Amino acid sequence: MAQLQPARGTQDLLPAQMRRHRRIIETAREIAARYGFAEMSTPIFEFTEVFARPIGEATDIVAKEMYTFVDRGGDEITLRPEATAGIVRAVISNGLAQQAPLKFFYTGPMFRYERPQKGRFRQFHQIDVELMGVAAPQADIEVIACGRQILDALGIGGRVVLELNTLGDRESRAAYRDALVAFYKRHLDDLSEDSRRRLERNPLRILDSKDEGDKRINADAPSNAEYLTPASRDFFDGVRRGLDALGIEYKVNPRLVRGLDYYVHTTFEFITTELGAQGTVLGGGRYDGLSEIMGGPPLPAVGWAAGIERLAMLIEEPPEGRRPVAIVPAGDDAALPALKLAEELRRAGFVVELGYSGNMRKRLQRADKANARVAVILGETELARGAAVLRDLDKGEQEEVPLAELADRLGTFY
RNA sequence: GCGGGUGUAGCUCAGCUGGUUAGAGCGCCAGAUUGUGAUUCUGGAUGUCGCCGGUUCGAAUCCGGUCACUCGCCCCA
Numbered sequence: 366m367a368q369l370q371p372a373r374g375t376q377d378l379l380p381a382q383m384r385r386h387r388r389i390i391e392t393a394r395e396i397a398a399r400y401g402f403a404e405m406s407t408p409i410f411e412f413t414e415v416f417a418r419p420i421g422e423a424t425d426i427v428a429k430e431m432y433t434f435v436d437r438g439g440d441e442i443t444l445r446p447e448a449t450a451g452i453v454r455a456v457i458s459n460g461l462a463q464q465a466p467l468k469f470f471y472t473g474p475m476f477r478y479e480r481p482q483k484g485r486f487r488q489f490h491q492i493d494v495e496l497m498g499v500a501a502p503q504a505d506i507e508v509i510a511c512g513r514q515i516l517d518a519l520g521i522g523g524r525v526v527l528e529l530n531t532l533g534d535r536e537s538r539a540a541y542r543d544a545l546v547a548f549y550k551r552h553l554d555d556l557s558e559d560s561r562r563r564l565e566r567n568p569l570r571i572l573d574s575k576d577e578g579d580k581r582i583n584a585d586a587p588s589n590a591e592y593l594t595p596a597s598r599d600f601f602d603g604v605r606r607g608l609d610a611l612g613i614e615y616k617v618n619p620r621l622v623r624g625l626d627y628y629v630h631t632t633f634e635f636i637t638t639e640l641g642a643q644g645t646v647l648g649g650g651r652y653d654g655l656s657e658i659m660g661g662p663p664l665p666a667v668g669w670a671a672g673i674e675r676l677a678m679l680i681e682e683p684p685e686g687r688r689p690v691a692i693v694p695a696g697d698d699a700a701l702p703a704l705k706l707a708e709e710l711r712r713a714g715f716v717v718e719l720g721y722s723g724n725m726r727k728r729l730q731r732a733d734k735a736n737a738r739v740a741v742i743l744g745e746t747e748l749a750r751g752a753a754v755l756r757d758l759d760k761g762e763q764e765e766v767p768l769a770e771l772a773d774r775l776g777t778f779y
Numbered sequence: 780g781c782g783g784g785u786g787u788a789g790c791u792c793a794g795c796u797g798g799u800u801a802g803a804g805c806g807c808c809a810g811a812u813u814g815u816g817a818u819u820c821u822g823g824a825u826g827u828c829g830c831c832g833g834u835u836c837g838a839a840u841c842c843g844g845u846c847a848c849u850c851g852c853c854c855c856a
Contacts, residue, residue: 370847429780430854447856475856480780482850491856559853575852623855634856645856672856695814729816737816744814758816 374487421626465498691732
């Protein structure tokens, strides 16, 4: 048991795990590109206020989960807990709103100081899609469809379900919130301790409580449908018609509430039952007011984020990379010719494995372990006549090949 | 921040109600095969039994603390 460990909630991505991450990122990048999302990146840390205001002072993320510190210049800095606020800040900073619609794909690490558990880490990675400058439901539909295609392409489409809800516009949301607070205040004595706290911070969250007593109270709670303005209702209908037209299945879940303050209208989550308590694999919604909250121009927007670690736990193990050509020098005189040959073959595009030590037997063992497809054995007698032995490691057959023809012959194996 | 579970070799784990040299499989190393891998056979190395303290003639085993991991709550990707 090693004494030296990574900081709690962080982990090393060794090659096998890294392959999973890459598979997810590359799949998402490719599919997002088909929708016209252009990849961008922002700093990993920002001034604390970039996150604090838009996410919501009362949310857990801001209240207790941010990695915040004062740097040597006295600035208050925070490691980003999510991507959207930084992206919107970048849009404002660079005056990009005029070029709307803007469509961005994003991937990178995020940081939240939480107690780690299955599918939850202090440093984790997300892929992210944002569509800004379009107020119509088409944007929501496109963004959700993109998420659906990525999950399908990763082979886990059948293991997640899409849940959909609307919070309505700000007017609807405020009216519903007031109604809920009034309702819960009448049941204050019966509410769980957690929910009494939620009543102050985020009353919508009580709807999603796992407490049995809360669930009984929730059965009689007012429904948000009654508080939607006609415009909000129309918007939601538009989103649903679009998803129906695309054959994207979803379940309307009126209890689906997103924690971040900046969401309005559409909220959605792709959920799996295979990850314990952390069912949400991809979640997002519309955040029309965020740009203005941050001091920017009006900019309606919708987007989602997906947790790469969570997706990585669901996908099949990706195949290893290209199988190498192993070069095996036999004898000291073959060492430099082997080095030279490896260099030439790499320049020609082959993946080449050249061992560092050992006799031929050892080197062939390593070639096997490296999953090499063929071995090129450079023996002194063959070298003397300008040739090498080409061994097919799958079949166990070999033959002598002139060095001049080697690259062409190797090509037939791939 | 709160509650439960688990810490024995590189990995997966065994070790009954405390008994003296702590085990297996896989992996690793070497040899059979000093110019031929993956198969087979033979041999070998590897552990502060997470850490600190206590009980005891004696602790991997019991007790306390601590740290780490893990699952759940809160919250979220």
